[in-house]
């Protein structure tokens with residue numbers, strides 16, 4: 223049975239007080255410490271929060287915790303295997319602005335949230351959990367609330383969110399009428415509930431009519447008809463005569479026909495008018511889901527389109543932030559920017575030469591990438607594609623890239639032997655494979671392709687996890703010919719991979735033309751990275767006189783690389799299979 227969260231709070235407080243001396247207690251850096259430790263004690267059976275140790279949650283090493291002036295202001299713990307009912311502890315943090323707990327197995331109710339309890343809360347993401355209970359949230363400050371795919375129930379009258387810009391409560395058990403204040407959100411925000419009605423869903427009268435119909439045709443009435451009947455408007459269908467029903471039917475048919483004609487007309491117009499290069503019509507740019515109007519968003523944020531976790535970013539602040547160059551690549555330059563509130567981001571300024579205007583296709587792609595959230599993928603928090611400026615704002619990965627680990631200067635080489643041992647290499651390869659597999663299986667149509675897998679796009683986060691960066695960007699570059707130049711197929715890939723292939727290593731099928739990258743060509747490039755890591759390990763072993771302890775594993779891993787780099791795309795494994803194969807060596 224799940225214990226109440228205050229039990230864990232008292233327990234960890236007791237634990238803390240009993241293991242630290244009064245002097246150490248005086249070193250407690252933040253009043254947020256106890257709730258966080260209590261949450262960890264309750265919600266983290268798999269040890270994902272292993273870095274939550276010590277007395278200072280704002281030390282920078284606590285995974286998912288962001289601070290400002292020694293107070294916790296944001297928590298990002300998506301996909302973290304968290305369980306149980308301790309979420310209210312996090313909601314109790316006095317300065318919290320952003321809480322993101324998507325895709326866990328958390329299951330508490332969410333008690334009353336008001337200006338008194340959470341005056342600073344701006345963004346709350348609880349989607350894909352098992353939260354339940356009714357919602358009572360009266361927070362004028364809240365800008366986004368994502369709670370889709372949970373077990374919340376009851377009516378929506380407890381939601382008073384006047385400034386809300388982004389709402390999704392779909393796929394819960396809500397019933398009743400959608401209030402006027404919430405009806406500005408799209409259908410997708412409400413679909414999949416037990417019995418919601420009213421704009422933007424069908425009117426409560428229509429729902430009542432449907433439920434009456436189903437009651438008439440079925441001898442045993444179902445839950446939804448009963449709940450609709452009890453929660454929606456009580457006006458009776460008998461008020462409508464047959465003529466009115468006929469009129470509604472004809473009206474519906476007319477509206478559907480007109481909409482169809484408009485959609486078909488638009489489609490033909492777009493095909494004729496838009497100057498989309500032929501390669502991009504077959505590429506990853508066509509149908510990517512989004513519920514928003516891009517231009518509208520850009521205007522609101524002064525040209526910056528923000529995604530989850532980047533809602534507080536402003537173009538003005540970014541441009542004013544103190545910045546340091548992290549590196550320069552074919553696609554542009556990347557800077558580390560320290561914002562006013564101490565938050566650090568990596569800003570990539572795309573080269574105007576490489577990225578001429580692609581308008582909405584670029585925007586659509588960025589919207590899909592902005593939804594990627596995984597511990598092995600660098601999160602895109604915002605981007606700007608306005609006034610000739612193309613900026614991508616990512617989480618800053620403080621430990622550099624696989625490129626820098628592999629190609630450190632000779633002075634650093636001795637140090638690297640110790641830090642990049644075989645175990646670390648396996649972990650990095652596994653993390654990168656996991657991230658690429660997530661990208662490949664992300665539910666958008668057409669499926670995503672990275673198109674530029676190489677060591678400098680595999681970054682290392684503060685906990686040493688490998689994270690894939692820059693998904694799909696090179697597909698928009700004006701000249702990818704140099705990138706995609708492929709020499710004749712090497713006879714011994716294992717050894718070829720060791721030669722100075724520091725950049726992207728494209729698949730042979732992309733040779734000699736501006737090829738369209740595919741998931742199979744991503745697997746090839748990943749295989750080349752893997753072989754490079756393995757080959758580098760062998761070099762280091764040889765030069766340092768190592769004992770070749772893991773020889774069997776090294777050869778096994780090289781075989782995975784050979785499979786990935788099969789000449790024919792159809793002979794290469796899927797990334798999910800690559801993940802499984804690498805995991806056998808962990």
Ligand SMILES: Nc1ncnc2c1ncn2[C@@H]1O[C@H](COP(=O)(O)OP(=O)(O)OP(=O)(O)O)[C@@H](O)[C@H]1O
Pocket residue numbers: 548549550551552553554555556568570600616617618619620622623625626674678679681691692
């Ligand atoms: N999110 C990030 N956090 C920290 N460092 C980063 C981040 N993104 C990039 N970098 C650093 O900046 C360097 C330059 O990256 P950039 O993406 O601009 O070029 P590249 O990857 O070398 O080439 P390309 O332009 O083909 O992607 C990288 O090697 C990496 O060390």
